Amino acid sequence: MWKWKVTKGASAWSHLSCLSLLLALLLCSLPVACHNARRAMRSPRVTNSSMVVGRHVRSYNHLQGDVRRRKLFSFQKFFLRIDKNGKVNGTKSKDDPFSILEIKSVDVGIVAIKGLSSNYYLAISKKGELYGAKEFGTDCKLKERIEENGYNTYASAEWRNKKKPMFVGLSANGKPMRGKKTRRKNTATHFLPIVV
Ligand SMILES: *[C@@H]1O[C@H](CO)[C@@H](O)[C@H](O)[C@H]1NC(C)=O
Ligand SMILES: *[C@@H]1O[C@H](CO)[C@@H](O)[C@H](O)[C@H]1NC(C)=O
Numbered sequence: 001m002w003k004w005k006v007t008k009g010a011s012a013w014s015h016l017s018c019l020s021l022l023l024a025l026l027l028c029s030l031p032v033a034c035h036n037a038r039r040a041m042r043s044p045r046v047t048n049s050s051m052v053v054g055r056h057v058r059s060y061n062h063l064q065g066d067v068r069r070r071k072l073f074s075f076q077k078f079f080l081r082i083d084k085n086g087k088v089n090g091t092k093s094k095d096d097p098f099s100i101l102e103i104k105s106v107d108v109g110i111v112a113i114k115g116l117s118s119n120y121y122l123a124i125s126k127k128g129e130l131y132g133a134k135e136f137g138t139d140c141k142l143k144e145r146i147e148e149n150g151y152n153t154y155a156s157a158e159w160r161n162k163k164k165p166m167f168v169g170l171s172a173n174g175k176p177m178r179g180k181k182t183r184r185k186n187t188a189t190h191f192l193p194i195v196v
Pocket of ligand 1: 107108
């Protein structure tokens with residue numbers, strides 16, 4: 001409507017400037033349009049995962065396939081490490097290369113955690129042993145959940161002990177814990193993913 005009015009009463013000059021104004025508006029709005037289109041393309045997965053998972057999980061499902069490089073820093077101040085022989089334990093050292101991990105979403109709320117230097121996957125066996133697995137398999141599927149204190153827990157997505165979940169845990173002296181001994185409420189199973 002205003003366009004019509006402006007054009008109608010305008011000289012050739014203002015007509016030109018009107019055109020360039022429109023052009024400028026168009027150019028300005030392009031990045032926004034792109035951004036919105038990208039958002040729209042992404043949103044079905046975001047919606048899906050947030051619906052399924054709810055608010056309890058620090059969820060990265062919309063990034064499915066993306067890899068996060070992190071250290072897992074325990075409540076007891078150990079960095080979880082997987083060494084070159086696939087042994088899992090904790091270290092106090094801030095620059096232990098074996099504590100750099102790659103965390104990847106493999107399903108809704110489920111992650112795989114791999115030692116960057118060792119290439120072993122963090123795994124919990126049926127018996128509840130914490131170990132490094134050379135190949136990705138059932139033992140390596142870990143259910144990531146954010147607990148009330150803001151720390152994450154990682155439970156075997158497959159194995160339970162007497163219907164109770166078995167968690168990744170490091171004892172007060174940095175030793176790997178048996179899944180059967182772990183509890184969600186025990187801080188030995190609490191980890192903060194730290195960006196590296
Ligand atoms: C939503 O999540 C479920 C559970 O993982 C999955 O099976 C399904 O394919 C997803 N749907 C969409 C539209 O992404
Ligand atoms: C973890 O294992 C490494 C290598 O075997 C060892 O040097 C280190 O002391 C262990 N850490 C703890 C907390 O036991």
